[in-house]
Amino acid sequence: MVEGEFAFTEADFRKISAMVHGDAGIHLPEAKATLVYSRLAKRLRALGLTSFKDYCALVAGSDGLDERQKMLAALTTNVTRFFREPHHFDHLRDKVLPPLLDAARRGGRVRIWSAACSSGQEPFSIAMTILSLMPDAADRDVRVLATDIDPNMVAEGRAAEYAPHLLEGIPPDYRKKYTVAAARGGVRMADDVRALVTFNELNLIGDWPMKGKFDAIFCRNVAIYFEDDTQARLWSRFAPLVNNDGALYIGHSERIQGPAAAAFRPDGVTTYRKIEGARA
Structure with a gap:
């Protein structure tokens, strides 16, 4: 789906999108696939994983709750400033x-x-x-x-x-x-x-x-x-x-x-x- 260092398929994107939607209500259309890849590739490197398939298996399991929170944090936009608007x-x-x-x-x-x-x-x-x-x-x-x-x-x-x-x-x-x-x-x-x-x-x-x-x-x-x-x-x-x-x-x-x-x-x-x- 996105060419790069790690294999990232449509199935991987759908799994991540479904988890983010279920956990936080955030809708990730397919147009966001490149953004998802770029933000989560850092997490794969930190964990020593070689594919998004392995990453999806981790965050979907009971042992991956902490990483699932980190995934959500990585995909959440935190643009803010004092007295914005x-x-x-x-x-x-x-x-x-x-x-x-x-x-x-x-x-x-x-x-x-x-x-x-x-x-x-x-x-x-x-x-x-x-x-x-x-x-x-x-x-x-x-x-x-x-x-x-x-x-x-x-x-x-x-x-x-x-x-x-x-x-x-x-x-x-x-x-x-x-x-x-x-x-x-x-x-x-x-x-x-x-x-x-x-x-x-x-x-x-x-x-x-x-x-x-x-x-x-x-x-x-x-x-x-x-x-x-x-x-x-x-x-x-x-x-x-x-x-x-x-x-x-x-x-x-x-x-x-x-x-x-x-x-x-x-x-x-x-x-x-x-x-x-x-x-x-």
């Missing part, structure tokens, strides 16, 4: 947070979920936006949940250290307030930023342990990797978890579809608000 953070700061933080000052609860948080730039951008309006937010009942399917990304988020060039999206005044120098020339998010964010592993097509509702959910540039029916189920699962008039932020190439479309109203570019009393 800045209009979402402007909307959060100007329209969503002011009444929520006023309520928090009176003892109210504020919860925001960064779904598919990658290595942490998105939830930390949310946290910095909160702190710009409420410097003592960590002392209030204000928290950001950050989840990702990839344990490596979750670990990077928890470490909260980044190379200096990765901070380019952070406004200069935020960078001065909310980052500190770290070892080996890196930069670390300040303690008050880190205090707002909790990182956990979570598969968006698996079980969700959360019981409470959220005032805003960021799920951006994830659904585009799902088939239409999987996307519709995802939006429908989010809908009951968003408080009335809460916000849902999605990626620039994404649209809410299926029954959940009736539960949200547009409130800006790829920005939606939950309609009071709506069900999905």
Whole structure:
């Protein structure tokens, strides 16, 4: 199917595609075969395997669960940066947070979920936006949940250290307030930023342990990797978890579809608000 160092047949591709779809809901059309080969060839070399047939046998077996996770991580796109799609953070700061933080000052609860948080730039951008309006937010009942399917990304988020060039999206005044120098020339998010964010592993097509509702959910540039029916189920699962008039932020190439479309109203570019009393 793809010529190269390792034998890679259509049967191999179908097996890998089926496993990725079953595990993470990600749809891999045949046009992605070259990408799959190039990303997983590194894993074959690391394992000393000579064919994708052997690799498929490994990840399909009970002894290959760890490698199956590494396969999924290798095939998952982790493109992220601080304040990516800045209009979402402007909307959060100007329209969503002011009444929520006023309520928090009176003892109210504020919860925001960064779904598919990658290595942490998105939830930390949310946290910095909160702190710009409420410097003592960590002392209030204000928290950001950050989840990702990839344990490596979750670990990077928890470490909260980044190379200096990765901070380019952070406004200069935020960078001065909310980052500190770290070892080996890196930069670390300040303690008050880190205090707002909790990182956990979570598969968006698996079980969700959360019981409470959220005032805003960021799920951006994830659904585009799902088939239409999987996307519709995802939006429908989010809908009951968003408080009335809460916000849902999605990626620039994404649209809410299926029954959940009736539960949200547009409130800006790829920005939606939950309609009071709506069900999905």
